[in-house]
Amino acid sequence: MLRCIQCGHELKADPWVLSCPKCGGLLSSEIKEKPLAISWSLFRTRRFGVWRYKELLPRIKEPVTLGEGGTPLVKIGKKIWVKFEGANPTGSFKDRGMTVAVSLAKESGVKNVICASTGNTAASMAAYASRAGMRSFVVLPKGKVARGKLAQTALHGAIVIEIEGPFDLALDVVREIAGPDTGLYPLNSLNPWRIEGQKTLAYEVVDEIGVPDWIILPIGNAGNISAIWKGFLEMRKFGLIRRMPKLAGVQAEGAAPIARAFKEGRKEPLFTDNPKTIATAIRIGRPVNWAKAFKALRESQGVAEIVSDQEIIDAQRKLGRMGLGVEPASASSYAGYLKLLKGDVMGEEDRIVMIATGHALKDPDSSPPVESIRALNKEEAINKIKELIS
Ligand code: F0G
Numbered sequence: 292m293l294r295c296i297q298c299g300h301e302l303k304a305d306p307w308v309l310s311c312p313k314c315g316g317l318l319s320s321e322i323k324e325k326p327l328a329i330s331w332s333l334f335r336t337r338r339f340g341v342w343r344y345k346e347l348l349p350r351i352k353e354p355v356t357l358g359e360g361g362t363p364l365v366k367i368g369k370k371i372w373v374k375f376e377g378a379n380p381t382g383s384f385k386d387r388g389m390t391v392a393v394s395l396a397k398e399s400g401v402k403n404v405i406c407a408s409t410g411n412t413a414a415s416m417a418a419y420a421s422r423a424g425m426r427s428f429v430v431l432p433k434g435k436v437a438r439g440k441l442a443q444t445a446l447h448g449a450i451v452i453e454i455e456g457p458f459d460l461a462l463d464v465v466r467e468i469a470g471p472d473t474g475l476y477p478l479n480s481l482n483p484w485r486i487e488g489q490k491t492l493a494y495e496v497v498d499e500i501g502v503p504d505w506i507i508l509p510i511g512n513a514g515n516i517s518a519i520w521k522g523f524l525e526m527r528k529f530g531l532i533r534r535m536p537k538l539a540g541v542q543a544e545g546a547a548p549i550a551r552a553f554k555e556g557r558k559e560p561l562f563t564d565n566p567k568t569i570a571t572a573i574r575i576g577r578p579v580n581w582a583k584a585f586k587a588l589r590e591s592q593g594v595a596e597i598v599s600d601q602e603i604i605d606a607q608r609k610l611g612r613m614g615l616g617v618e619p620a621s622a623s624s625y626a627g628y629l630k631l632l633k634g635d636v637m638g639e640e641d642r643i644v645m646i647a648t649g650h651a652l653k654d655p656d657s658s659p660p661v662e663s664i665r666a667l668n669k670e671e672a673i674n675k676i677k678e679l680i681s
Contacts, residue, residue, distance in 0.1 A: 293318045293483060296583060304349070306399045307471050309482055317583060318483045319521065322347065325529045331498065339498075341387050341491045347525060348487055351394040355423040359386035360491055364499050367613055370642045372503075373625075374496060377617060377650030381443060384515060384648050385415035387492060388485030393419040395484050401425060401476040405469055407461035408479075409511065409572045410440030411649055416478045417447035428475065430454055430461040435571050437618065437654035457566055458512075459577040480514025481579045489515055493522025496644055503536050505637060508646035509623045510540040510549055510584060510595075511573035515648070517583035520591060536644075538593035539636075540584065541627030543568035543603060543620075546575055549584050550595035558585070569600040569657065572620035572649060594636055598626040607657065616651030624648075 293308065294301050297316025302308065304320060311318060326346035337343045340361035342354060357380035365373045376384040393416070396404060404420050405428040406412050413429040413436070420427035429444055433453035444451060454461050462479060469477035480486060492515075496503065502523075510516055516538060526532040542550035545567030548560040559581075566576035578584065588595060598606075600619075606629060607622035624645040631637050651658060664679075666672035 292321050292323060294321045296586070306395045306401070306476070306484065309477065317481060317580065319583075320349070320483045320487050322525065329529060329531070331531065334494075334498065339495070341390055341488055344491050344494050347494070348391055348491075349395055349484060351391070351398065354390060354394045355397055355419055356390050356394075357381075357386065357418065357422065359390050360495065362495070364496065364644070365615065367615075370640070372500065372644045373610070373615055374492065374644055374646050375615060376492070376646060376648050377621070377652075381411075381415045381418045382439070382650035382653055383411040383415060384489060384492060384646070385411045386419070388480065388488035388514070388518070389415045389419040389478065391488030392478055392482050392484040393423050393425075396476045396478075397423045397425070401474070403428065403475050404478050405430070405465055405475045406478045407431075407458060407465045408436075409458050409574060410436040410444075411572055411653065412479065413449060414440045414443035414447070417444050417449035420449070421447045426450070428452065430464050432456060432458050432461055432574070435574060437571055438656055439650075439653040457564070458575050459564070459566075462512075462579065479579070480512055480517075486514060486518040486521060489518035490522030490525070492646070493519045494526065497526060497532055500642070500644075502532050502534050503644045504641040505539055505643045506536050506646065507539040507541065507624045507628050507631075507643065509570070509573050509620050509648060510542050511575045511578065511620065513549060513578040513580035513584035515646070516540050516587050517580050519646075520583075520587035523591075535591060538587055538591040539596060539627060539631060540588055540593065541596045541598055541623045543570050543573060543623060544597055544599045546573060547597045548576060549578060549581055550597045553585065553588055553595035554597070560585075568603075570603055570619040570623055571654070572618060573623065594631065596627040596630055598623050598630060602626040602630065604657070607651075608659065610647070611651070611658075615647060617647040618649040618651055618654040619657050621647040621649050
């Protein structure tokens with residue numbers, strides 16, 4: 292069953308109905324009754340990953356899967372972990388949502404899928420659509436998509452439309468053209484089935500370490516924060532957990548429509564038509580899921596934080612030196628954490644999980660330049676290395 296988060300209207304689940312027929316609001320998939328016999332011990336009889344929690348996902352006969360989810364939770368401090376979503380098949384958390392939404396689309400006979408993207412959704416959709424035998428169309432903000440993501444999108448055979456303007460304009464195109472008339476199925480995070488898959492990130496954290504005190508994550512179009520909060524709400528509803536974490540949502544200084552408004556105590560975001568940040572994945576001025584994000588931040592008694600591009604790059608380098616290669620948007624979790632630690636929001640005793648949403652290989656241009664030592668032959672190379680270690 293689907294429920295409108297705005298007016299509460301309830302309707303039967305239908306993959307093609309992606310906004311409320313009454314008021315146009317965002318839809319959320321609701322599981323009315325506790326699925327029979329679910330428990331952590333049942334889940335643990337299965338492989339770690341999205342489909343481990345299949346009773347809490349839409350029923351699919353044959354999932355379109357690449358083995359997504361089940362990503363490492365890496366401990367980087369006494370009570371601090373990084374959920375390394377870069378370990379997903381296409382290198383970002385988007386794969387969790389794509390396996391569910393593409394599976395449903397396939398069962399409904401969809402042949403063509405479309406999305407707007409800052410890059411990761413495009414790469415993920417292209418891969419899953421190819422696996423399902425569908426054609427994919429991606430609308431990208433020209434010149435603002437990281438190199439690795441473009442390479443993946445091409446490799447998986449998507450048809451690329453580049454538009455002059457930000458992601459938000461690309462999404463306007465998708466919202467206008469997608470639908471049963473054109474047969475183009477939209478796979479942006481306003482699609483509630485993407486959110487269903489992405490909520491499994493919350494289940495996995497709890498499966499491994501129980502409920503943390505804080506979850507810190509970047510906000511772009513605000514799908515992921517909505518998904519993670521939904522995951523926790525469901526776990527509580529079905530008796531799988533008793534307490535709830537707080538959420539900390541991080542945005543970049545030049546693209547902070549939600550974080551800025553939330554910090555100022557506003558009820559609505561401060562949209563911008565000209566978002567700017569080095570973290571191109573979250574270069575978004577008008578996040579479609581803002582209402583779900585505000586709800587998640589409010590209900591969890593969470594906080595929003597704003598970080599500069601310099602803070603993002605510094606955080607990315609620091610994580611790199613811990614062995615964690617993440618793209619700039621993902622490093623904003625850590626940048627936000629370092630900033631929040633200075634205030635009185637988080638304490639030393641808090642158990643904190645940061646979500647590293649995408650892999651460093653996605654955006655090779657954001658890594659530091661290689662400072663190499665030149666050698667013309669074997670002897671010179673050996674001598675230079677000897678000098679360096681002496
Ligand atoms: N981190 C990365 C690496 C992302 O690619 C995105 C979103 C986010 C964080 C933010 O997640 O939108 O759910 O709040 N990327 C989208 C895309 C917009 O098109 O790949 P969100």
